[in-house]
Amino acid sequence: MQxxxxxxxxxxxxxxxxxxxxxxxxxxxxAVGGNLVATNQDRTSLPPGLSEGVGAGPGIEFFLKYDIxxxxxxxxxxxxxxxxxxxxxxxxxxxxxLPLFEMRVAIKPFPAGQVSPxxxxxxxxxxxxxxxxxxxxxxxxxxxxxxxxxYDAAPFLxxxxxxxxxxxxxxxxxxxxxxxxxxxxxxxxxxxxAKAGISYTLxxxxxxxxxxxxxYPLGDNELxxxxxxxxxxxxxxATRRDDEDxxxxxxxxxxxxxxxxxxxxxxxxxxxxxxQEVETKSDALKQLESRISATEQxxxxxxxxxxxxxxxxPSGPPLSESVYNQRYQxxxxxxxxxxxxxxxxQFQELLGTNPTHKLASNCQYWIGESYNxxxxxxxxxxSFNKVMQYDFSYKYDDALIMSGIVYLRLGDRQAAxxxxxxxxxxxxxxxxxxxxxxxxxxx
Numbered sequence: 001m002q003x004x005x006x007x008x009x010x011x012x013x014x015x016x017x018x019x020x021x022x023x024x025x026x027x028x029x030x031a032v033g034g035n036l037v038a039t040n041q042d043r044t045s046l047p048p049g050l051s052e053g054v055g056a057g058p059g060i061e062f063f064l065k066y067d068i069x070x071x072x073x074x075x076x077x078x079x080x081x082x083x084x085x086x087x088x089x090x091x092x093x094x095x096x097x098l099p100l101f102e103m104r105v106a107i108k109p110f111p112a113g114q115v116s117p118x119x120x121x122x123x124x125x126x127x128x129x130x131x132x133x134x135x136x137x138x139x140x141x142x143x144x145x146x147x148x149x150x151y152d153a154a155p156f157l158x159x160x161x162x163x164x165x166x167x168x169x170x171x172x173x174x175x176x177x178x179x180x181x182x183x184x185x186x187x188x189x190x191x192x193x194a195k196a197g198i199s200y201t202l203x204x205x206x207x208x209x210x211x212x213x214x215x216y217p218l219g220d221n222e223l224x225x226x227x228x229x230x231x232x233x234x235x236x237x238a239t240r241r242d243d244e245d246x247x248x249x250x251x252x253x254x255x256x257x258x259x260x261x262x263x264x265x266x267x268x269x270x271x272x273x274x275x276q277e278v279e280t281k282s283d284a285l286k287q288l289e290s291r292i293s294a295t296e297q298x299x300x301x302x303x304x305x306x307x308x309x310x311x312x313x314p315s316g317p318p319l320s321e322s323v324y325n326q327r328y329q330x331x332x333x334x335x336x337x338x339x340x341x342x343x344x345x346q347f348q349e350l351l352g353t354n355p356t357h358k359l360a361s362n363c364q365y366w367i368g369e370s371y372n373x374x375x376x377x378x379x380x381x382x383s384f385n386k387v388m389q390y391d392f393s394y395k396y397d398d399a400l401i402m403s404g405i406v407y408l409r410l411g412d413r414q415a416a417x418x419x420x421x422x423x424x425x426x427x428x429x430x431x432x433x434x435x436x437x438x439x440x441x442x443x
Contacts (some may be wrong), residue, residue: 020345035196061100118161120159123154130358327346328350400426
């Protein structure tokens, strides 16, 4: 009967996992890890004659972690635990919990920081086998008796903290209280479980506690530059449709004011001529914008050659950290001042001097931002894609959100959707996740 209960619990756990993964489009774990486990049985529920036992048995657990959203994560794990009457060792009694399966859902009630507390609840199913050891005082011989294996399940409640060590490794400590509800004992056995271990992030680094120690914090100008792009994505074909709708409304209004005595054919001819004139001027404006963009690009290339800078090629020995940071800030200021070609030249120069610097991907990102402002959208997307090729970058999520926006401006909604969805899948804790969801909701 107990074995059937355990099987039913395992089927339920697998089913819940499947529903969660399907609902939140989870395809792989975000992290893997392991814990050292200490399990203590409440003395009131120990076997007869062992009520004085206050020990904690050792154990080990391996788990997979899935980030559902920035505040909720799920772990599934397996391992082995023991309950002993002495601290981490057996004197007279030991219960071995094997096999053991566990699912836990945790909620982070506070914003992520250097220390992230969480509350958790879950369910565990396990098989257990008791071993009782006794010593004959006369012969001084020790006898061990191992009982049959039984199967039980227990819900639990608890909490803990996560402490990021770096962008990949996180240290966590947790504790919980469990009641073995399927046990036939009265009262039901109760367990205190403590865990400590580490997890390793499999996905690319998210913004973490060390971000601002290396990168310049996002300033008001930089944030405003990004925020402006979210104000209205109606460009390209959408804008043309709006212009046509406005013209249609104008013509409709004009037609309603025409007296029935006016020659309708003459009026319609004037309307067609006016529409044709508008379209002609619109085409001319587009050609002028294209010529301006080509001229600006030529100026940037000439300036680059004069300065001896060839994108992608080293232009000298690596700069010192202080000089590099100062030039990085100067290039950002050029971007803030809307000198986009100069910003591109300076960021490319920085890439040439030290392509492996910790801010190199930032330079590549701001080159993409500058191309975007110059309406050179294909070049912007190429630059943002290069950001994703770095082994480490502070700008992964920035590059994805901007790639989606630029694709929208090009009228490629399918590519934009893919970028927004990739951002949500890979970086659910990103500050841009709500904006990506907002865009997906509009599409």
